[in-house]
Amino acid sequence: MHDxxxxxxxxxxxxxxxxxxxxxxxxxxxxxxxxxxxxxxVVVGMVLSWLMRLHLGFANxxxxxxHLLSKNGAPGDIMTPEYYLQLMTxxxxxxxxxxxxxxxxxxxxxxxxxxxxxxxxxPFPHFNMMSFWVTFTGFLFLVASFFVSDGPTLxxxxxxxxxxxxxxxxxxxxxxxxxxxxxxxAFFCVGQLFGSLNFITTTLDMRCKGMSLMRLPLSAWAWxxxxxxxxxxxxxxxxxxxxLILDHVxxxxxxxxxxxxINDQVLPHSGGSTLLWQHLFWxxxxxxxxxxxxxxxxxxxxxxxxxxxxxMLSHRVLIYSMGALAVLSYMVYxxxxxxxxxxxxxxxxxxxxxxVITIPSTxxxxxxLGSLYGSKLRINTASLFGLGFISMFISGGVSGFFLAQxxxxxxxxxxxxxxxxxxxVMAVAAIFGIFGGxxxxxxxxxxxxxxxxxxxxxxxxxxxxxxxxxxxxxxxxIAGNVRRYQAFVDDYLIPLIPVHKxxxxxxxxxxxxxxxxxYNLIYSRFWxxxxxxxxxxxxxxxxxxxxPPPHNNFxxxxxxxxxxxxxxxxxxxxxxxxxxTSPEPVHSADEEK
Amino acid sequence: xxxxxxxxxxxxxxASAIPIVMHIWPLPQDISVNGHLIDxxxxxxxxxxxxxxxxxxxxxAYFIWKYSRPAxxxxxxxxxxxxxxxxxxxxxxxxxxxxxxGVFGAKAWGLAYFAPPGADAMPVQxxxxxxxxxxxxxxxxGKFGPLHANLISEAxxxxxxxxTTNDQxxxxxxxxxxLAIPVNREIHxxxxxxxxxxxxxxxxxxxxxxxxxxxxxxxHFTATKIGRYEIVCTQLCGLGHYxxxxxxxxxxxxxxxxxxxxxxxxx
Numbered sequence: 001m002h003d004x005x006x007x008x009x010x011x012x013x014x015x016x017x018x019x020x021x022x023x024x025x026x027x028x029x030x031x032x033x034x035x036x037x038x039x040x041x042v043v044v045g046m047v048l049s050w051l052m053r054l055h056l057g058f059a060n061x062x063x064x065x066x067h068l069l070s071k072n073g074a075p076g077d078i079m080t081p082e083y084y085l086q087l088m089t090x091x092x093x094x095x096x097x098x099x100x101x102x103x104x105x106x107x108x109x110x111x112x113x114x115x116x117x118x119x120x121x122x123p124f125p126h127f128n129m130m131s132f133w134v135t136f137t138g139f140l141f142l143v144a145s146f147f148v149s150d151g152p153t154l155x156x157x158x159x160x161x162x163x164x165x166x167x168x169x170x171x172x173x174x175x176x177x178x179x180x181x182x183x184x185x186a187f188f189c190v191g192q193l194f195g196s197l198n199f200i201t202t203t204l205d206m207r208c209k210g211m212s213l214m215r216l217p218l219s220a221w222a223w224x225x226x227x228x229x230x231x232x233x234x235x236x237x238x239x240x241x242x243x244l245i246l247d248h249v250x251x252x253x254x255x256x257x258x259x260x261x262i263n264d265q266v267l268p269h270s271g272g273s274t275l276l277w278q279h280l281f282w283x284x285x286x287x288x289x290x291x292x293x294x295x296x297x298x299x300x301x302x303x304x305x306x307x308x309x310x311x312m313l314s315h316r317v318l319i320y321s322m323g324a325l326a327v328l329s330y331m332v333y334x335x336x337x338x339x340x341x342x343x344x345x346x347x348x349x350x351x352x353x354x355x356v357i358t359i360p361s362t363x364x365x366x367x368x369l370g371s372l373y374g375s376k377l378r379i380n381t382a383s384l385f386g387l388g389f390i391s392m393f394i395s396g397g398v399s400g401f402f403l404a405q406x407x408x409x410x411x412x413x414x415x416x417x418x419x420x421x422x423x424x425v426m427a428v429a430a431i432f433g434i435f436g437g438x439x440x441x442x443x444x445x446x447x448x449x450x451x452x453x454x455x456x457x458x459x460x461x462x463x464x465x466x467x468x469x470x471x472x473x474x475x476x477x478i479a480g481n482v483r484r485y486q487a488f489v490d491d492y493l494i495p496l497i498p499v500h501k502x503x504x505x506x507x508x509x510x511x512x513x514x515x516x517x518x519y520n521l522i523y524s525r526f527w528x529x530x531x532x533x534x535x536x537x538x539x540x541x542x543x544x545x546x547x548p549p550p551h552n553n554f555x556x557x558x559x560x561x562x563x564x565x566x567x568x569x570x571x572x573x574x575x576x577x578x579x580x581t582s583p584e585p586v587h588s589a590d591e592e593k
Numbered sequence: 594x595x596x597x598x599x600x601x602x603x604x605x606x607x608a609s610a611i612p613i614v615m616h617i618w619p620l621p622q623d624i625s626v627n628g629h630l631i632d633x634x635x636x637x638x639x640x641x642x643x644x645x646x647x648x649x650x651x652x653x654a655y656f657i658w659k660y661s662r663p664a665x666x667x668x669x670x671x672x673x674x675x676x677x678x679x680x681x682x683x684x685x686x687x688x689x690x691x692x693x694x695g696v697f698g699a700k701a702w703g704l705a706y707f708a709p710p711g712a713d714a715m716p717v718q719x720x721x722x723x724x725x726x727x728x729x730x731x732x733x734x735g736k737f738g739p740l741h742a743n744l745i746s747e748a749x750x751x752x753x754x755x756x757t758t759n760d761q762x763x764x765x766x767x768x769x770x771x772l773a774i775p776v777n778r779e780i781h782x783x784x785x786x787x788x789x790x791x792x793x794x795x796x797x798x799x800x801x802x803x804x805x806x807x808x809x810x811x812x813h814f815t816a817t818k819i820g821r822y823e824i825v826c827t828q829l830c831g832l833g834h835y836x837x838x839x840x841x842x843x844x845x846x847x848x849x850x851x852x853x854x855x856x857x858x859x860x
Contacts, residue, residue: 082832156829162806163789163830170723170789171831257807259742261754262723262788266742274790274805308660310669314676339792341805344706348699355691362687365649366679372656374670376663379595387657391602394649395609398642405694407631407701408638410801411620414792414827456594464601471609475618480796482827485835490823492621492796499618569669 011125013551023133025125026551030132031111032445037136038103038434041094043518044143046511048091055079057497057504059487072172073151082172084486085154089173090142092157093181096288097188098139100427103434104295105230106135106195109223111445113199115542116220118208118559120552122198131194138187145173145180153177156484158285161255161277165247166269169262179248182241189238192230199227208541210561214315215580217540217565218305221319222298225326229287229294232330237284240277247272278337286333287326289426293393294322296433297364300386303440304368306538307383308375309576311566313367321367324360328353338406339413347406354404361397365390376569381455382536385436388463389429395467396425399474414484417477420470428466435462435517442524443531447548450524458516465510472499537577540565544581595661599654606650610643621796624818624843628799630701637697641690705800710813714781717772720753721784721791721804724833726824727752730767730853737783738763745787752787767856772824773842775849779815792828795841803828816843 014020024030054061066074073083110128114121122128145152150172155164159181168175203216203224216224243254247269255277256269301318305311312318334342334350368390377383399421402408412418435458442450481488481496488497534543541561545554559581567578570586578584612618623632672679718729718737731737738760745754755763774780784793786804793812794801802812826837844852 160790260788260806261742261745264746313672317676339801340803341808341810355695358691359683359687362683363680366683369652370672370679373672375660377661379661398646401638401642405698407698408635413801467605475612479618480621484829487835
């Protein structure tokens with residue numbers, strides 16, 4: 001038995017507004033701050049995608065008021081080619097970093113990891129507070145680049161060098177815009193490193209009495225695994241962006257080779273390596289997509305178990321599979337670079353683990369399906385989004401078979417097939433995890449229930465809408481439609497424009513549907529029905545404390561854990577669930593030791 | 594509502610597969626010698642991925658349909674064989690699938706990247722720069738003259754930075770804005786970038802290779818069908834990226850010779 005609670009951090013409940021709501025040390029407030037940041041970021045990112053889709057579907061479409069955002073970027077409200085790329089870069093950066101990393105990992109993880117482990121708070125609350133505010137500063141840097149003279153960078157969220165490294169000479173936004181982007185990401189990395197350290201230490205060192213590692217819920221495991229990835233992946237991205245900044249401000253040539261000529265002038269750089277950036281970026285970048293999706297897997301597993309009224313077929317297999325994804329994610333990154341000019345033997349070497357990573361992914365899906373079998377499935381908004389997540393993850397996952405193979409990548413690299421693949425498997429699936437988590441945990445976080453009817457409406461329209469947007473991306477890619485084009489002027493792409501119009505209409509409509517969610521969120525926060533402590537009859541520790549939880553999470557008495565996290569439908573038990581804190585004995589074959 | 598979700602998932606899965614099965618948006622027509630290997634690999638993968646996709650979605654839908662709204666006295670049933678059966682199934686089915694795809698797919702990749710170009714392959718140089726491709730043929734001497742970055746001048750149309758006054762080998766080099774090649778003749782394309790990262794993608798030719806500044810790369814291919822095809826850039830290179838393209842003209846040997854003479858006269 002573990003008794004780590006003696007090490008718990010004791011900091012008294014704050015009294016002033018600033019210490020309570022702004023510079024708070026409380027992981028729950030920090031979690032909500034991360035959620036609010038992700039919400040603001042996702043609205044910005046979604047509006048950017050609307051603007052991009054309008055431009056792609058209806059060339060030269062005047063978007064009323066766009067010139068207010070940028071006079072140069074949208075003269076007469078019509079987007080210039082470079083402004084399209086600038087908005088696209090901001091869309092990708094905002095979504096990947098400030099939504100898909102912050103919401104499922106930093107927001108929910110901050111709020112619930114300490115509670116699910118039975119801790120009073122994170123071990124380093126000051127680092128935790130800094131983690132949010134540094135991340136927020138990073139966001140401000142990124143947003144600031146909208147307002148500098150030639151706008152944000154146009155280099156895409158991957159910022160391939162030397163386009164990103166040679167400065168304003170390579171195009172609008174490539175000077176100050178890139179530097180602001182790189183500072184933003186550097187801040188973000190620092191924030192996530194602080195956060196990851198806290199997550200890891202909380203999991204290893206702060207568990208309450210009786211909470212063995214195997215008794216942690218799957219969501220806690222997912223955050224734990226993700227935080228280990230965060231520690232190692234962001235630690236590689238940060239030096240990469242620092243070197244990029246130096247190429248701009250200090251005249252270095254880390255990523256720029258000799259004798260490059262722009263505007264008939266030989267650039268004053270020499271000796272750098274273009275591919276170095278790609279290796280550093282993707283060594284971070286591929287783990288990053290798992291940083292975005294693994295918390296979703298944990299959250300969805302947690303939600304579905306509660307709503308299936310049964311534990312997963314195997315708790316351990318799911319944990320090991322998520323761990324395998326994490327380890328393999330560092331070995332597969334080269335599949336982004338099959339045709340990059342690296343040694344073609346490396347392409348085959350990177351292809352193999354990429355094909356192998358389908359095995360743990362398949363195991364996870366099969367465990368979900370096998371656990372649905374014979375369950376007592378409850379349908380509510382949270383479980384709908386959980387089931388939707390599985391469907392999206394399957395749809396986005398199978399296209400990975402194509403992209404894992406260098407020979408097929410010759411056809412599909414840098415096409416909309418890739419865009420469809422990663423939007424379904426990483427973006428939409430992760431967003432479904434966020435939505436599911438929100439509907440599931442909102443009562444605990446705010447003390448009020450969300451409106452279920454609006455939630456279900458939101459689910460249905462989003463589920464169908466997301467497929468209408470992202471399935472056609474695959475067809476476009478198969479036909480050879482290159483991504484990151486602001487217009488389709490090639491003879492063989494012109495016949496595909498009607499598909500782009502269809503996608504645009506679907507994207508605008510599905511985006512508008514998200515207003516239902518935002519309305520539900522705001523309305524329920526203030527006027528929703530008061531939430532009981534355990535509205536879903538859950539078993540894990542967050543449901544055994546008050547709603548919303550008190551400052552130190554559990555009030556006067558620290559919890560003691562007696563069981564595995566998911567004791568549902570236990571034979572001979574007094575009800576269909578036994579909470580982790582219930583001393584009621586369980587004689588179950590499923591009990592992990 | 595669960596049943597509606599089950600039906601929706603099945604409808605979406607089937608509807609998603611229809612454009613693939615009907616070839617509504619097919620792969621661009623293959624005009625290369627080795628492209629069929631890639632296409633076969635693609636088709637095999639489509640079968641395996643397609644079956645996995647449909648089977649998993651339908652299974653998901655079926656379980657949602659069947660196990661929601663259970664009778665009040667229903668008990669939880671365990672999947673026959675438990676997790677072990679599923680893990681073994683994943684290792685055997687997906688492992689075999691992945692291994693097979695990896696092993697067979699390596700052949701197409703190897704022909705493109707490991708097999709050297711034939712001794713009689715025709716060398717052509719391509720230079721990528723914001724936002725155009727330029728091509729260079731070695732001329733009658735069969736030699737490319739050296740490049741001088743400081744001599745590159747768009748204004749003087751010296752796109753490659755050739756010194757035709759002093760470099761003997763450069764004097765007969767032929768620089769063009771389109772890539773004309775004889776049909777059924779292997780081409781050895783020598784690639785370099787003038788400025789940034791770009792890419793050389795001809796979908797029909799099943800050729801896709803990035804340009805890496807500071808690195809000389811080469812690819813080889815043989816076109817089998819006379820016609821005019823687009824070469825497009827797929828590596829984001831700046832504001833004109835979408836419009837960075839050139840034409841690949843696959844000609845009969847006679848037409849190609851005539852074209853090359855005509856281009857030589859224009860230098």
